[in-house]
Amino acid sequence: MERFEVRNGNVTLSVIADGPHDPAGLPILCVHGWPELSHSWRYQIAHFARLGRRIAALDVRGYGESDKPAEIAAYTMAELCGDVAAVIDALGGRAILFGHDWGAPIVWNTALRHADKVAAVAGLSVPYIPAGDVNFLEAMRRVHAGRFFYQLYFQEPGVAEAEFSDDPLTLDKIFWGISGEGLRVQAYAPKGPEDRFLTGMAAPEHYPAWMGEADMETYRKAFARGGWHGPLNRYRAQDLDFATREAVKGRHIEQPACFIAGTLDPVRGFVPGHDSFAAAGAACDDFRGTTLIEGAGHWVQQEAPAEVNAALERFVAGL
Numbered sequence: 001m002e003r004f005e006v007r008n009g010n011v012t013l014s015v016i017a018d019g020p021h022d023p024a025g026l027p028i029l030c031v032h033g034w035p036e037l038s039h040s041w042r043y044q045i046a047h048f049a050r051l052g053r054r055i056a057a058l059d060v061r062g063y064g065e066s067d068k069p070a071e072i073a074a075y076t077m078a079e080l081c082g083d084v085a086a087v088i089d090a091l092g093g094r095a096i097l098f099g100h101d102w103g104a105p106i107v108w109n110t111a112l113r114h115a116d117k118v119a120a121v122a123g124l125s126v127p128y129i130p131a132g133d134v135n136f137l138e139a140m141r142r143v144h145a146g147r148f149f150y151q152l153y154f155q156e157p158g159v160a161e162a163e164f165s166d167d168p169l170t171l172d173k174i175f176w177g178i179s180g181e182g183l184r185v186q187a188y189a190p191k192g193p194e195d196r197f198l199t200g201m202a203a204p205e206h207y208p209a210w211m212g213e214a215d216m217e218t219y220r221k222a223f224a225r226g227g228w229h230g231p232l233n234r235y236r237a238q239d240l241d242f243a244t245r246e247a248v249k250g251r252h253i254e255q256p257a258c259f260i261a262g263t264l265d266p267v268r269g270f271v272p273g274h275d276s277f278a279a280a281g282a283a284c285d286d287f288r289g290t291t292l293i294e295g296a297g298h299w300v301q302q303e304a305p306a307e308v309n310a311a312l313e314r315f316v317a318g319l
Contacts (some may be wrong), residue, residue, distance in 0.1 A: 001045070003065070006058070008086035011074075014038070014065030015087055017056035019049035026119050027091040028316070030057035031084060033101020033125070034231050035174060037064045039218050043210075043305030044098065044312065051313070058087050060103070062230025064222050072157075075233040077241045078113065080106045085114040093117065096316060100124035100301055102234055111255050112248045120256040120319050122312055124300055125267050127259050127280035130252065131245040137238055143271055148191035148199075154235040161228045163196050169203040171219045175211055176204040180297035183264045210302050257284040258315045260308055262296025288315055 006013045016038045019027075028048055030041040038057035048055040059066040061083055062075065069075075084106060088095045096119050099107030104126035111118040140149050154160050164170040176182040182204070191199055207213055259280035261268070268277050281287030291311040293304045301308045 004090075006087050006090045008083050011061050011067045011069065011083065013061065013067070013083055013087060014059045015056050015090070016045070016058075017054065017091075018045050019054040020052060022052070022054055023092070025054065026319075027054040027056060027095045029084065029087055029091060029095045029097055030055065031097065031099040031103035031106050032057065032060060032063070033099075033103045034234065035063075035171065035219075035223065035228070036101065036103075037219060037222055039064075039215065040100065040299075040302060041098070042215075044301060044309060047305070047309040047313070048316075053316075054091070056087065056091060058083070060106070062233065063226060068226055068230040070229065072233045072236045073240060075230070075237040076244070077105065077109050077237070078244065078247075080234075081110040081113045084110045085117055088114070088117045094119055096319070097121045098124065098312065101126060101298070104128075108253060109248060111253050111257075112251050115254070118255055120315070121253065122258050122260065122315055123280075124260045124308070125262075125265055125298060127261075127276060128253055128257070128283055130283050131241075131249045133249075135239065135242045137242075140270075146193060148193055148195045150197055151235050151238075153197055154232050157229070157232075157236070160197060160232055163198060164223075164228045167198060168220075170198065171223060172203040172216060173198055173201040175216070175219075175299060176208075177201040178266055178298040179208065179211075180262060180264050180295045180303055181208055183266075183297050184295075208303075210299075210305065253284040254286065256286045256288055256315075256319055257281065258288045258291070258311070260291045260293070260300060260311050262293045262298065262300040262303065264295060264297045265300065266298060288318060 001018045003016050032040045038059050041057040062068050097107035104123035107121050108128040111121045280290045293307045296304045
């Protein structure tokens with residue numbers, strides 16, 4: 001495993017990589033979500049490196065060893081896609097992208113904004129939905145009126161930062177709480193608009209096989225150093241994305257694409273009564289299929305690495 005830096009404008013990005021340099025083969029670049037790190041792709045990096053593939057993962061700006069600008073405008077989708085494009089250039093100029101959670105919209109949009117650099121794209125947990133004339137945050141205010149919705153709670157700078165920084169078990173509760181195991185043993189009562197993110201969330205009594213104490217400590221140390229402001233600013237930049245959506249509005253993904261998620265992932269029910277995974281390929285012109293991992297929660301590539309690696313390997317082999 002190696003770590004190197006890539007510069008995109010005034011932001012320095014930290015990247016880990018493994019596997020042989022193969023000028024004839026396409027590298028893979030993995031993009032994590034919230035609240036994660038390049039470490040979240042450890043199982044995929046090990047797997048594809050063993051297969052002889054060059055595979056890399058970056059710490060998204062705001063996280064880990066990458067720079068952490070303070071401004072909300074530094075976390076727009078256009079800026080984040082520019083970071084991915086810069087790392088692709090460092091890897092040779094063209095790559096296959098894997099993205100999870102926020103990393104999924106980032107790789108979907110990189111496939112649109114930097115199409116010549118993206119050979120194929122796999123989205124995990126968040127299917128591709130083209131930008132349109134409905135502001136997501138405004139829609140969620142209507143859908144979740146009178147109820148707690150975490151992305152709305154994140155909008156006021158400093159509020160969630162204070163909650164998360166005050167609880168030493170924040171990350172333990174988040175990773176456990178929306179994993180498959182956590183969702184099976186915790187019954188979450190509906191939260192009101194005055195509740196906080198961690199209300200009703202318990203830390204695990206023991207760590208699951210996929211997230212050992214050493215892994216958990218990697219996340220804890222990274223967030224203790226880097227804080228929560230940058231990661232939360234991604235949620236706050238969504239109104240800026242909506243205002244500048246014309247470049248991607250209504251567009252389909254033209255590259256080969258696939259979707260992978262856990263059957264218990266809460267993203268599936270963001271809109272009550274609607275299965276957001278049911279038509280994951282509707283706006284992908286070369287869709288290679290959906291893989292749903294039974295019993296897995298939100299952290300699908302960590303919770304079910306064997307199944308996810310098999311699905312990703314099939315996808316890459318079919319390109």
